[in-house]
Amino acid sequence: MKRICAKASGFFTAAVSILLACVITGILMYGMGYNPLDAYYQLFFGAVVGLSALSESVVKMVPLVFTGLSFAIAKRSGLVNLGATGQLYIGALCTTVVGVYVTGLPAALHIPLALAAGCAGGAAYGAVVGFLKNRFQANELITTIMLNEIATELVNCLVDGPMKDLDALTKFPQSKAILDSAVLPKILTGTRLHAGFLLALLAVALYGVFMKRTKWGYELRVVGMNPSAARTAGMSVQRTQLLAMLLAGGFAGLAGSIEMLAIQKRLMQSFAGNLGFDGIAVALLGGNQPLGILLSAFLFGMMSNGSNKMQMLSNVPSAVIYLMQGLIILFVVGRYLYSKKLWEGLIPQRKSRREEVRP
Amino acid sequence: MSIWKKFACAFLALTMLLALAACGGTDEESPAQEGGEAPAAEESGHKVAMILPGSITDMSWNYSSYEGLKQIEATGAEISYQEQVDTAQVEDSIRTYASSGFDLIYIGSNIFEEQTLAVAPDFPDTTFIIISGATIQDNVYSFQMSDAEKGFLMGVVAGLATESNSVGLVSSVKITPMLNAEAGFKYGVSYVNPDASVSSVITGDSSDIAATKETAKAMISAGADVIAANCNAASSGPIEAAEEDGVCCVAPGNGYESIAPSTLLTSVIMDNGVPVYNMYERYLAGELPTELYEYTAKDGVVYMGEWQDNAKATDEVKAKVQEVYEDLAAGNITVPTA
Numbered sequence: 119m120k121r122i123c124a125k126a127s128g129f130f131t132a133a134v135s136i137l138l139a140c141v142i143t144g145i146l147m148y149g150m151g152y153n154p155l156d157a158y159y160q161l162f163f164g165a166v167v168g169l170s171a172l173s174e175s176v177v178k179m180v181p182l183v184f185t186g187l188s189f190a191i192a193k194r195s196g197l198v199n200l201g202a203t204g205q206l207y208i209g210a211l212c213t214t215v216v217g218v219y220v221t222g223l224p225a226a227l228h229i230p231l232a233l234a235a236g237c238a239g240g241a242a243y244g245a246v247v248g249f250l251k252n253r254f255q256a257n258e259l260i261t262t263i264m265l266n267e268i269a270t271e272l273v274n275c276l277v278d279g280p281m282k283d284l285d286a287l288t289k290f291p292q293s294k295a296i297l298d299s300a301v302l303p304k305i306l307t308g309t310r311l312h313a314g315f316l317l318a319l320l321a322v323a324l325y326g327v328f329m330k331r332t333k334w335g336y337e338l339r340v341v342g343m344n345p346s347a348a349r350t351a352g353m354s355v356q357r358t359q360l361l362a363m364l365l366a367g368g369f370a371g372l373a374g375s376i377e378m379l380a381i382q383k384r385l386m387q388s389f390a391g392n393l394g395f396d397g398i399a400v401a402l403l404g405g406n407q408p409l410g411i412l413l414s415a416f417l418f419g420m421m422s423n424g425s426n427k428m429q430m431l432s433n434v435p436s437a438v439i440y441l442m443q444g445l446i447i448l449f450v451v452g453r454y455l456y457s458k459k460l461w462e463g464l465i466p467q468r469k470s471r472r473e474e475v476r477p
Numbered sequence: 478m479s480i481w482k483k484f485a486c487a488f489l490a491l492t493m494l495l496a497l498a499a500c501g502g503t504d505e506e507s508p509a510q511e512g513g514e515a516p517a518a519e520e521s522g523h524k525v526a527m528i529l530p531g532s533i534t535d536m537s538w539n540y541s542s543y544e545g546l547k548q549i550e551a552t553g554a555e556i557s558y559q560e561q562v563d564t565a566q567v568e569d570s571i572r573t574y575a576s577s578g579f580d581l582i583y584i585g586s587n588i589f590e591e592q593t594l595a596v597a598p599d600f601p602d603t604t605f606i607i608i609s610g611a612t613i614q615d616n617v618y619s620f621q622m623s624d625a626e627k628g629f630l631m632g633v634v635a636g637l638a639t640e641s642n643s644v645g646l647v648s649s650v651k652i653t654p655m656l657n658a659e660a661g662f663k664y665g666v667s668y669v670n671p672d673a674s675v676s677s678v679i680t681g682d683s684s685d686i687a688a689t690k691e692t693a694k695a696m697i698s699a700g701a702d703v704i705a706a707n708c709n710a711a712s713s714g715p716i717e718a719a720e721e722d723g724v725c726c727v728a729p730g731n732g733y734e735s736i737a738p739s740t741l742l743t744s745v746i747m748d749n750g751v752p753v754y755n756m757y758e759r760y761l762a763g764e765l766p767t768e769l770y771e772y773t774a775k776d777g778v779v780y781m782g783e784w785q786d787n788a789k790a791t792d793e794v795k796a797k798v799q800e801v802y803e804d805l806a807a808g809n810i811t812v813p814t815a
Binding site: 382 | 559564568569574587590611652656
């Protein structure tokens, strides 16, 4: 019962955050001379009504599921992985190398190989963070951010140099297109919905099983909750956190990999936008729980899809949409705003009076 | 507990109030809006959309394209635009516009050319025009603009104004228009000042103002005394750097006077709005070009902005620039491209 209550309150928090952000943005939109009701109508209908709208929301959700899982699994082990962006770029890079330069394979072999390359690349890049932490006590906040820079610049250099497609229509820095045999198949004709969606569901299920049903998952949770207790119980904190970073990197790598094989098909500079950091918001809103991550990733995917429609069809400038997304994240991260402890702290007199009454 | 409840009540009441305020506003506004717009749209019956890679406030590429769209709106067409679209998004954007009844869609840059060609066959009744594109087939049309001439005029100004015989150009992304402008700039400097050396850097990000500013600062400390900026939304970076270090600068569009009131020489404008509107007229007349045409200074697409009060902008320099510009507009100068 208690668990159900906790879950319900989590959903309540998320819902209030979204509502509050929408109301504030609505007022701003009205103040700027736009029609908020029309805009929200476009946002909602553009995101979920109709097969093509819904599938586009799911397409946008897929990479967010993976970057969300990446943040969540590291967080459960007590690490803050801000490096999903870098791991995603390395994953995409490895996938592109396999997808473009390995020729003559049938799709049944080429796709898994390309995915595995992306996953392994991301995992290796994540493991670097774990290694630096274990060996040199390097703070993962700093190493992940720095490794992000290295990964994005590496991709920037490669697509403008050795990997650049010289036969392309434009001189835009981009790699050759992924070969047809490595492209992830669409699962719904007429839309962009691709097999990556099934992989995302699978990943969420695996994450749930790993955390709840395996010894490693149990150790990971214990280490995250209380490293000293874990050490006393004979668990290796270092090894567990390394494993967590390895998996986190693997998830983020897969995000890049799937995005490359199903949507982008060419590696280019800053192709991932904000996917890496949006994953943090997804994990936070989803409370690091499998189902929560799935739902919040869908929400963010829906919002990103719907906000495009909103901008296109009601002419609200994109800045307003970024503002709304920012507000939602702000209210979710600051969800202790709604907990009574914070408010009690703000009004000390009343609190003391109540304490007098109670005993 | 009671306090928490009170807060919850107050909070909910506030939320409702705000929601009501938001609703109330729209009720007043929407009839007026519909009344104003609907007949106009009926008059021409055309719905025109534009998909832009950057922000419409960048005071150069996207801004002037959007100005062209607004000109189209003034004739009674219904318009819509989407800004800051990336390559992963553009296919969905095109589909959304095309399936929402837009019959003419401008694609804001040739970086979207491949995606446009992939989607266009699905919407045979929609016309696509790629700004600075290279393809004309079926329902897809393109036109080019002479970025090289824009760069050339910037180079002419820089080459005449420099005293240290060292000038710098900061560009933002390695795409065809920027590379052509770079080639034109180098030619422009050597055209008026064969002794001057050019340092040119492409930062790789058209919104990273800090990067373009640092690049310009490095050029200045290496001896450049005129800085030209051609970096779309990040163009204010080099101009700020020039103002701070007291060297002259050339801007890629209007609106930079306030950033560098004491060091801005002038700006060179490439007005995407002119060909955008011109193509719309040709679309209405059913005469869209079947061969790729490049709009140049001759067509009034590339021209000089206003000169600012600046000691380096002597009458001699102004006269020389005017002379070169007239030569260019008359078609006497061929500017090389990248």
